[in-house]
Amino acid sequence: MTLAETALPSVRGTLKADAPLAPLVWFKAGGAAQWLFEPKDAQDLADFLTRLDPSVPVMALGLGSNLIVRDGGVPGVVVRLGKPFAKVEQADAVTLRCGGGASGILVSSTARDAGIAGLEFLRSIPGTVGGFVRMNGGAYGRETRDILVECDVVLRSGEQVTLAADALGYSYRHSSLPEGAVVVSALFRGAAGDPAAIQAEMDRIAAAREESQPLRSKTGGSTFKNPAGHKAWALVDEAGCRGLRLGGAQVSEKHTNFLLNLGDATSADIEALGEEVRRRVKAKSGVELEWEIQRVGLTK
Template identity: 45%
Template sequence: MSSQTNLIERLGERLAGIRGRLTPNVGMDTVTWFRAGGPADTLFQPQDEEDLAEFLRNVPEEIPLTIVGVGSNLLVRDGGIRGFVIRLSAKGFGSAEVISPTRIRAGAAIPDKRLAAVALEAGIGGFHFYHGIPGALGGALRMNAGANGVETRERVVEVRALDRQGNLHVLSNADMGYSYRHSSAPADLIFTSAILEGYQEDPEVIRAKMDEVQHHRETVQPIREKTGGSTFKNPPGTSAWKEIDKAGCRGLAVGGAQMSTMHCNFMINTGTATGYDLELLGETVRARVLAHSGIRLEWEIKRLGDFEPGRTIEPFLGTAPDL
């Protein structure tokens, strides 16, 4: 492949039956909430589950596929992403249906906040925490997203997914292998929808819980900044922000990237940050926390793509003794 367009031309007839949208050379800075990062060779937005399955059946194994959601928890490196980036369309994967007094069937592209609203309208409790998560259900299923003391694994009944060959899988809650901010479901699976279960609850009680979630976010998180949400997972027995603060990293800046002074586990693009600035800031924070407390922070933000030539960044800046 000598160009992004050649990827589409190369596959030619293999993609002839695809109904979704194929767009070459898409700047990922238009997708990620950080508003930074290089281009994707080709972006594919499937029309529905069958269209996605057909695409997967016809794309050779050697061509990389990368799945992204709404881009809220995503850092893309400046060299961009090779192969196809798949982003599920809101029209084909963004609906939700109440299928019982306590169950909802929802597409993987539905925004978490919209899912919380559907549950509220149906009087189904246990979904209020999604009101404060700035992502979509697919990402929540993959990383066991949680907030306000509730996690996705508490709601999942079953998940529909397609593998790299386009085969359909239906996974139970146990099959998802959930732990803190993690699922051990095979990495090549693309989640398309899920059945989720809560419990019957007075809508006014649900609304009050959602208002509490919103108030918390507005008072302690920089939600109006270009940010990717929580940068690092909480280590056992402590909070990431506390360790970052103790290591003197509140407000720390690299280029246009800064650890928020409002909530120092939130990394923000102050206006000119590149993917390199953001990742270098993150690894600098990890190195300083490691040196200060011996704690190895783990990224919660997903990092994708290639570095530009000559601009790699070592984990912990290469300072950890076992690296």
């Protein structure tokens, strides 16, 4: 599909053609976005999507932490929520209004300063509010659905809607948000807590992550969902995949549910390694691992 600039609606934010995505994702691999749009505000995004040809695909991009962008790039428009969407404000004593581009670290730190407990787990998830809401992001026994009251969404049609948490069809690492919808803000509710105790819990979570995960590597976070009754990392380890390499990609020796770009891996290397791990786990245990990392775009 050829998508000429003349066919695109005008915007108040920034719109770039053939924009490299590798620098924007944690794996530091993959192709370019046909168009990368950073809207100025929610109305800018809504106006753009309203006037954009309905056949053009739209994908939201957060921190790119749980994502493989294939080497052929992403057709259509990639929407990235920048600074205008990164604000976190206190709505009441135990509730925060969070922009879709706000990081988990910012949300949890703001909650701590406000004496709001229950949001500490967001400290450990390398992503943004929009991604948490779409994927029901979670860690350390908590999930987004435990704290979400409602979210503001711009649908692919350009319509702006507010959806209650129970309208999102949440299950493990899944929501029923439609394709092309962009979460622009969310209301998170915790409980009254002591800032010192909240900080202590955040420190505990940070230390646990540091000890168990390859945080300073080019990685994509948890690769596979935990199957019912199993831990994905244990299945991968039992199948003999710890340290397994393919091209420039490797299964982490520190945490076997993480894939690494050792420096020159293509996205094809990373995805093929993941598929080889799935094959070996199936052969060893009979369990079919399901990807947690999102894989988008075209192969070369």
